[in-house]
Amino acid sequence: MSLPKLLTGAVLAGSCILPALAQLAPADSAAADEAFAELRDAARRGDSVKAETLAARLQQYALPSYVDYYRLKARMPAVTPDEVRAFLARHQGTAIADRMRNDWLLELGRVRDWVNFDQQYPLFVLDDDLQVKCYALMSRLARQETVAEEARLLLTNPPGYGDACNGLMAALAQAGQFSADDLLVQLRLAGETASTGPARRAAELLGVTDTRAAQAVDFPALAMARGIGTTRAEHEVYLVAISRMARSSLPLALVAFEKNLPLLSPQEQAIGWAVLAHAASIKLEPEAYLYWQRSAGAPLSHEQMQWKTRIALRKLDWKTVRDTIEAMPASLRRQPVWVYWLARALQTDPATAPEVVPAMYRSIADQTHFYGQLALEELGQLITIPPPGPAVTAAEQAAIAANPALQRALKFFSLRMRLEGLREWNWETRKFSERELLAAAELARRHDILDRMVYTSERTRTQFDYTQRFPSPHNEILTPTTEELGLDKAWVYGLIRQESRFIMDARSSAGAGGLMQVMPGTARDVARRIGLDFVKEKLTDLRTNLLLGSNYLNMVLQSAGGSQPLASAAYNAGPGRMRTWRRKLEQPMEGAIFAESIPFLETRVYVKNVMANATNYAALFENKPQSLKARLGTISSSTAPPSDLP
Structure with missing residues (x-):
């Protein structure tokens, strides 16, 4: 029974629900489920009156702790500490209690109630909220503790700063724990990530108008036209404008930068070359390598360090690869990607002690991801499926x-x-x-x-149970299709695992749907090519989705010359981008280096995961050792004419 039918004769007046809703008692009724969904929405909107009314009528619902939670969340700013503590006591040890503590900590931080905040923060189990972490440092700062070093490690992602981390930045500056250099780092990060709010805050603290900083981020051409200014902070704002302009027009940014080069200090010049190098890197322009060389001495962000390393990899400049990775902070250097590439760089140096490189490979070789598999192969082993343990009883x-x-x-x-x-x-x-x-x-x-x-x-x-880790549902549908098309079934399953994790009704923000996350326009075009009647509503139909997705994958594979890494990139980012990246190759390139230097983060992660997945699926399906390196192959440039693929 739907909620509207249940409410026959009732009316919704403002945010109040009249007593007809009182019949919503059964915990398993469709009407109760619908009312619960309304309760969640009311809580998200902060509609406390409607939330209270709905919660009162869902006392027997199957999720009582969430009914309790949404009732309080709807009026969070007005909830008393006693009410929250009572909730936490009732639901101690549960996920929703930790969620409530997270919400309360954000509210306590917002009003600067450090007494209650300090009592609750040690009890926050997940401790996975950046703004809560920033409030925790603000609380310690209020007690006159030195927290600058911890703040430097924390403040690396301006898009997530919000009130808490912007407030922490200001508090550190006012307390004298953040120097002008620290604030300049924050200004550069804000420019790098197009974060106008943090750029404004950092600029104000440096004595530059927030309007000028906002223009540098949002309207770089206008900011560049205003000139370079006279102070160090104004110079840095100008370099932010250069950085932003370089993302859309590298030639214009280069002209503006070189025009004012004599007015900049040696370090400012190095910073300018670094932002140009970064922009050139994510466009895979050949000038990127030269610009990175000119940036020597510049303080680099984490993202810049990684792109400098990727460009050095593309040039097979193993000394720069080694130097740049070794200059990374420990948290970044310990990531498997950089453990692997540092080991590869050290391997080229005869002075490296013989036991060092194998030890580095062994430190990640027990992991089933892309770099774990590559490390295993460097140790002389292929990828196999471990024997299963005893079955679950x-x-x-x-x-x-x-x-x-x-x-x-x-x-x-x-x-x-x-x-x-x-x-x-x-x-x-x-x-x-x-x-x-x-x-x-x-x-x-x-x-x-x-x-x-x-x-x-x-x-x-x-x-281990690799049938759980690498499932192959709907095999009876997919196998005939892959066999007819001559597709590698392990690769197709590897792609599906990455695309949707086998969630049939998965839908992306861009509108892609189904197991193979096919875009409606692509589905329509592929259906026309293979002679299939298609309407958008069939996109999540299992057979239709697998048929269209497999055929499209086959088309991009053919346009990629049979290269699975290239086809995977095309499936995710589009055939046009794949062709552009391929044309940027100056010489044949190792597949792993190509994958690591894909400009789009999403596509870079996607291709590496698809290829690692496919290698595991092949080992599972064929019951014999597999090579990821062989699957990646060598990527060559192409002069093939443009394809008409969507």
């Missing part, structure tokens, strides 16, 4: 199925409330043993929530 499955948090997660998934379902599932499984993880993955399989099955099974380290 009926008793283990029964115990997991009875887990209240997982039951809540399953309820949320049934309501298509994925965010809440993920929160409950991930919260509970983080404390599971390996046997419990395998049993939980099996529970997810039984309920056809394959993304949680993959996520959960991937967390085991000594017992």
Whole structure:
């Protein structure tokens, strides 16, 4: 029964619901589910009157802790500390209690209630909110603690700063713990990430008008026309404008920069060359390598360090690769990508001690991702599937199925409330043993929530079930299609695993849908080419989606000359971009270097994951060792005419 039918004769007046809704008692009724969804929406809007009315009529609902939570969240700014503490006590140890503590900490930080904040922050289990972390440093700063070094490590992502991190930046400057150099770093980061608010804040603290900083980020041509200024801070704002202009027109930025080059200090000149090098790098322009050489002495952001390394890789300049990685902060240098490439660089130096490089490869070779597989091959081994451990018993499955948090997660998934379902599932499984993880993955399989099955099974380290980690559902549909097209089924499954994690109704922000995340326009064009009647509503139909996705994948594979890395890039970013990246090649390039230097972050991650997935699927399907390096191959430039692929 739908909610509108249940409310026959009732009216919604303003934000108040009249008593006809009082019949919503059954915990499993469709009407109760619909009312619960309305309660969540009311809480998000801050409609406390409607939330209170709905919550009062859902007292027997299957998710009582969330009914309780949404009732309070709807009026969070007015909730008293006693009310929140009572909620936390009632639901202690649950995901929603930690979520409530997160919400409350943000509110306590906003009003600068450091007494309650300091009491609650140590109890925040996940501690995964950047703004809460910034408020925590502000609280310590208010107690006159020195927190500058921790703040420098934290303040690296201006788009996520909000009130908390912008406030922390100002407080550090006012307390004398952030110098002008620190603020200039923040200004450069804000420019690099097109973050107008943090740019304004940093500029104000440096004595430059916030209007000038905003123009540098949003209207760089106007900012450049105003001139370079006279102070160091004004020079840096000008360089932000150069950085922003270089993203849209590198030649114009270069002309403006060189015009004022004599007016800049040697370090400012190096910073200017670094921002031009960064822009040239993400366009894969040949000048990038020269610009990075000219940037010597510039303080580089994390992103700039990584792009300098990628361009050096493309030039096979192993000394620069080594020097740049070794200059990275430890947190960045420890990432598997840079462990692998540093080992490769050290391998070219005869002075490297013989035991160093193998030890570096071994430190990541037990991981099934792209660089773990490449490291394993450097150690002389191929990729294989580890033998499965003992099967999950009926008793283990029964115990997991009875887990209240997982039951809540399953309820949320049934309501298509994925965010809440993920929160409950991930919260509970983080404390599971390996046997419990395998049993939980099996529970997810039984309920056809394959993304949680993959996520959960991937967390085991000594017992494995690769049918959970690398599932192959709908094989009876996909196999005939791949065989007819001559496609590598392992690669197709590797791509689906990355695209949708086997969520059939997955839909991207761009409108792509289904297991293979096909765009409506692409689906229409492919359907026309293969003679299939198609309407947009069929995009998530299982057979239609797999048929259209596989045919499109085959088309881009042909346009990529049979290269799976190139075709994977084209499937994600479009054939036109793939052809552009291929034309930028000055000489044949190792597939791993090509993948690492793809300009788009999303596509770079995508291609590496698809290729690693495909290697694991091939080992699983063929039951024999596989080589990721062979699958990646060598990427060559192409003079092929433009394709008419969408």
